[in-house]
Amino acid sequence: MNSSGMNLQQAMKDPMAAFASPEALETLIGMAASQKHAILVQWQDQLRKLLIADEENMLRVDGKSGGSADCLRRVTDVLTRLPGSVPCGGWPGNLTEARPTTPLSQRSQML
Numbered sequence: 679m680n681s682s683g684m685n686l687q688q689a690m691k692d693p694m695a696a697f698a699s700p701e702a703l704e705t706l707i708g709m710a711a712s713q714k715h716a717i718l719v720q721w722q723d724q725l726r727k728l729l730i731a732d733e734e735n736m737l738r739v740d741g742k743s744g745g746s747a748d749c750l751r752r753v754t755d756v757l758t759r760l761p762g763s764v765p766c767g768g769w770p771g772n773l774t775e776a777r778p779t780t781p782l783s784q785r786s787q788m789l
Contacts, residue, residue: 686713693721700749700756711761718757725750 689696697703700721703714728746 689717690720693717693724694749700753704756704759715757715760715762718753718760722750722753722757725753 693703696717697706700718703709703717706714725746729750732746
């Protein structure tokens with residue numbers, strides 16, 4: 679599928695139907711990273727809701743269950759590889775490196 683023949687609104691509404699896999703969206707040529715990011719975030723949200731429904735034994739419209747956890751992991755992996763993406767923790771890289779090591783009470787004395 680190429681981006682010129684794709685309806686972006688439809689892809690946002692139902693990414694699972696628009697793309698064979700998260701990796702297929704990642705490798706799609708001609709679509710901006712921001713558009714891919716928006717679709718992947720929507721996909722991630724839908725998968726999280728499906729996981730909750732599966733855990734509560736709710737019947738899905740398609741009658742299928744399972745597989746959502748693996749797909750959610752793959753969507754999250756693709757999101758972290760997109761240019762300009764920040765991991766879910768909000769900081770790139772190791773969070774311990776981003777934290778100040780000096781306690782707040784001592785930092786005010788250092789100024």
